[in-house]
Amino acid sequence: xxxxxxxxxxxxxxxxxxxxxxxxxxxxxxxxxxxxxxxxxxxxxxxxxxxxxxxxxxxxxxxxxxxxxxxxxxxxxxxxxxxxxxxxxxxxxxxxxxxxxxxxxxxxxxxxxxxxxxxxxxxxxxxxxxxxxxxxxxxxxxxxxxxxxxxxxxxxxxxxxxxxxxxxxxxxxxxxxxxxxxxxxxxxxxxxxxxxxxxxxxxxxxxxxxxxxxxxxxxxxxxxxxxxxxxxxxxxxxxxxxxxxxxxxxxxxxxxxxxxxxxxxxxxxxxxxxxxxxxxxxxxxxxxxxxxxxxxxxxxxxxxxxxxxxxxxxxxxxxxxxxxxxxxxxx
Amino acid sequence: xxxxxxxxxxxxxxxxxxxxxxxxxxxxxxxxxxxxxxxxxxxxxxxxxxxxxxxxxxxxxxxxxxxxxxxxxxxxxxxxxxxxxxxxxxxxxxxxxxxxxxxxxxxxxxxxxxxxxxxxxxxxxxxxxxxxxxxxxxxxxxxxxxxxxxxxxxxxxxxxxxxxxxxxxxxxxxxxxxxxxxxxxxxxxxxxxxxxxxxxxxxxxxxxxxxxxxxxxxxxxxxxxxxxxxxxxxxxxxxxxxxxxxxxxxxxxxxxxxxxxxxxxxxxxxxxxxxxxxxxxxxxxxxxxxxxxxxxxxxxxxxxxxxxxxxxxxxxxxxxxxxxxxxxxxx
DNA sequence: CTGTTAGCGCGTTCAT
DNA sequence: ATGAACGCGCTAACAG
Numbered sequence: 148x149x150x151x152x153x154x155x156x157x158x159x160x161x162x163x164x165x166x167x168x169x170x171x172x173x174x175x176x177x178x179x180x181x182x183x184x185x186x187x188x189x190x191x192x193x194x195x196x197x198x199x200x201x202x203x204x205x206x207x208x209x210x211x212x213x214x215x216x217x218x219x220x221x222x223x224x225x226x227x228x229x230x231x232x233x234x235x236x237x238x239x240x241x242x243x244x245x246x247x248x249x250x251x252x253x254x255x256x257x258x259x260x261x262x263x264x265x266x267x268x269x270x271x272x273x274x275x276x277x278x279x280x281x282x283x284x285x286x287x288x289x290x291x292x293x294x295x296x297x298x299x300x301x302x303x304x305x306x307x308x309x310x311x312x313x314x315x316x317x318x319x320x321x322x323x324x325x326x327x328x329x330x331x332x333x334x335x336x337x338x339x340x341x342x343x344x345x346x347x348x349x350x351x352x353x354x355x356x357x358x359x360x361x362x363x364x365x366x367x368x369x370x371x372x373x374x375x376x377x378x379x380x381x382x383x384x385x386x387x388x389x390x391x392x393x394x395x396x397x398x399x400x401x402x403x404x405x406x407x408x409x410x411x412x413x414x415x416x417x418x419x420x421x422x423x424x425x426x427x428x429x430x431x432x433x434x435x436x437x438x439x440x441x442x443x444x445x446x447x448x449x450x451x452x453x454x455x456x457x458x459x460x461x462x463x464x465x466x467x468x469x470x471x472x473x474x475x476x477x478x
Numbered sequence: 479x480x481x482x483x484x485x486x487x488x489x490x491x492x493x494x495x496x497x498x499x500x501x502x503x504x505x506x507x508x509x510x511x512x513x514x515x516x517x518x519x520x521x522x523x524x525x526x527x528x529x530x531x532x533x534x535x536x537x538x539x540x541x542x543x544x545x546x547x548x549x550x551x552x553x554x555x556x557x558x559x560x561x562x563x564x565x566x567x568x569x570x571x572x573x574x575x576x577x578x579x580x581x582x583x584x585x586x587x588x589x590x591x592x593x594x595x596x597x598x599x600x601x602x603x604x605x606x607x608x609x610x611x612x613x614x615x616x617x618x619x620x621x622x623x624x625x626x627x628x629x630x631x632x633x634x635x636x637x638x639x640x641x642x643x644x645x646x647x648x649x650x651x652x653x654x655x656x657x658x659x660x661x662x663x664x665x666x667x668x669x670x671x672x673x674x675x676x677x678x679x680x681x682x683x684x685x686x687x688x689x690x691x692x693x694x695x696x697x698x699x700x701x702x703x704x705x706x707x708x709x710x711x712x713x714x715x716x717x718x719x720x721x722x723x724x725x726x727x728x729x730x731x732x733x734x735x736x737x738x739x740x741x742x743x744x745x746x747x748x749x750x751x752x753x754x755x756x757x758x759x760x761x762x763x764x765x766x767x768x769x770x771x772x773x774x775x776x777x778x779x780x781x782x783x784x785x786x787x788x789x790x791x792x793x794x795x796x797x798x799x800x801x802x803x804x805x806x807x808x809x
Numbered sequence: 810c811t812g813t814t815a816g817c818g819c820g821t822t823c824a825t
Numbered sequence: 826a827t828g829a830a831c832g833c834g835c836t837a838a839c840a841g
Binding site: 486487488498499502503505506530531532533534535536537538539 | 817818819820821
Binding site: 198199200201202203205206209211213221222224227228230231234235238243244245246247248261262264265266267371400403404407425426429 | 529530531532533534536537540542544552553555558559561562565566569574575576577578579592593595596597598702731734735738756757760
């Protein structure tokens, strides 16, 4: 059982009595190899326990079958649902993913893009951490697909949820149900999703002949703490709204924490929120949830990216895929 | 602005009037290069906007500065906290991570190990999806570090929490607080963590002169649904225990779902649980939580792996690092 | 259908 | 302190 050094194409070629080119052809499923030869080569490969050195191949082809994925934060279930979809689809098509966290910092995004390019990834999928995109052009000419949010001043392939309609539909349903006043706890309006969700909410109210009251509308930053504080502010008033729309899951989480802490109940309170995470429907007063197809967003982003990669620089138009949301009625 | 093909060492060498060997030395910080030359080369590198082709380097050195990380599931916050620690530490030391999901299947683990080896990773960090490890030897001789759980019949470097002491301490605290009967909702006893947690619980009871009642002890599979069902079974009885120890976060989640669904309260109920996730302390009746240092587990695993990689096949003893847990008192 | 040959871009002796 | 030359393992022309 003397385990020699790893076998190479050359070893296989010699042992099988063919040329390295033929071995390479078999390896790559080239059609014009005599079936017998294919068999012979494959048998030899088995015998030698040969495994292709993909690094050498990459050097030659300048393709790594590796995609860089940049997410703001791994501990975020929402993002990781997207990544799950990405990985699933990519794996199916023979790619793997280098995952990096941008920690929500622009400079990190820039740095990571450089690192990924150096590592030779075939493309990048990025969940933007901020609303600006100027720095993303450093990815060029590498194929790049944004997920979840678009970015200002940087037209780019992207897969996002239909935030406007999602928010509109939720608010509309609440209104049809008899909501009198719907408060709003939003995200940073510099983010595309935060804007769209607010606009959807606003449009639904107008559509019902209501004008949103300015004091019912609060903006935070999509983080847990901000949801906590804004909910506290809203409910601490003498005349709070009967419905509250919370623009994302993490603010919802914070709001729920506040609500749970209070001894006395809030009769008649109903909460609308974005993102149907496993727990969201168990938060107190949770009533209508806008569900985004998180994994599908990831899958579609992967698909889009691969189509760019595999078709070369064909179509130059940027494509923005907007996925439907659905409503989940809780109580 | 004619953007030529990417510059190579050769281009830099020519432009700087030195040899490629010198450029390579500068690139790798070789001490014996005349300072002037270093400066010159570095300037040229800037001018040409040269970036090293790391694939070519990898082909030569057979080191990729890439680590494979296999987790059972990306949507699991617990695992992703570990991965966060891994990525953080690795990034600091100049490595990046290829992340793959085993979907909790042994065959996937095997397959992924093969894929990672083919991609030339320098080592693998694996969060085992099952209790068996026979198939993991296919990773040899690649450095491999297990995190969170060890595996039967496969001695291996590993970083785990001190499950026994964690469980012991939690149960002990509850008993000192006046708990009369502590029920137990455990995980699959084939898993090392499930066994250790049960043993810690059992030992604490014995230590207080109590014998655990057989009917108070239920085993599930660490998943949400199983927590739901077992909690339902336990609380549906005529004489349920006053304390319940739930052996991991996801079962705790399921149990909480059950509890939340019930109209009538469970006066005096206290829940002990493992893993201090952001929400755990808000679950109903949550009382004592055993917190594992999730990110640190990841960091330590990364450290251990890199020490193996960078020191070559030195020490042959497998090292198991057992990290302390801490107790979090909720109510 | 198959073989020959020439690199891909780098690190590394072995000279000097 | 520096250079010339070879080769890591593979694929891609180009021949035949």
